[in-house]
Amino acid sequence: MCLVVVLALLTPRLIMVLMWLFSNYLSHAYGTWVWPLLGFFFLPTTTIAFAIAQNEFGGFRGWGAVITVLGVLFDLGVIGGARGRGILRRDRA
Numbered sequence: 001m002c003l004v005v006v007l008a009l010l011t012p013r014l015i016m017v018l019m020w021l022f023s024n025y026l027s028h029a030y031g032t033w034v035w036p037l038l039g040f041f042f043l044p045t046t047t048i049a050f051a052i053a054q055n056e057f058g059g060f061r062g063w064g065a066v067i068t069v070l071g072v073l074f075d076l077g078v079i080g081g082a083r084g085r086g087i088l089r090r091d092r093a
Contacts, residue, residue, distance in 0.1 A: 016036065016040055028051075028054070035047070043075045049071025052067055
């Protein structure tokens with residue numbers, strides 16, 4: 001179970017590094033390096049989803065908004081899900 005959580009936390013960051021190394025996808029979406037760097041540490045799936053919305057759907061409207069909101073929900077679900085499991089373990093002990 002712990003391996004699944006680690007993979008869920010590392011995969012979006014790995015994708016961001018590959019996007020940064022092999023394309024200009026993030027720089028085209030954000031125009032600066034500050035927001036992708038902050039997104040790398042705090043909300044990586046949201047950062048990728050917003051870049052997709054900007055590059056493929058013309059911004060945060062329509063399907064771009066849907067993809068970005070799904071990215072936020074995924075990021076919050078991974079963070080909140082890991083926290084909830086830790087609380088349950090302490091209650092059992």
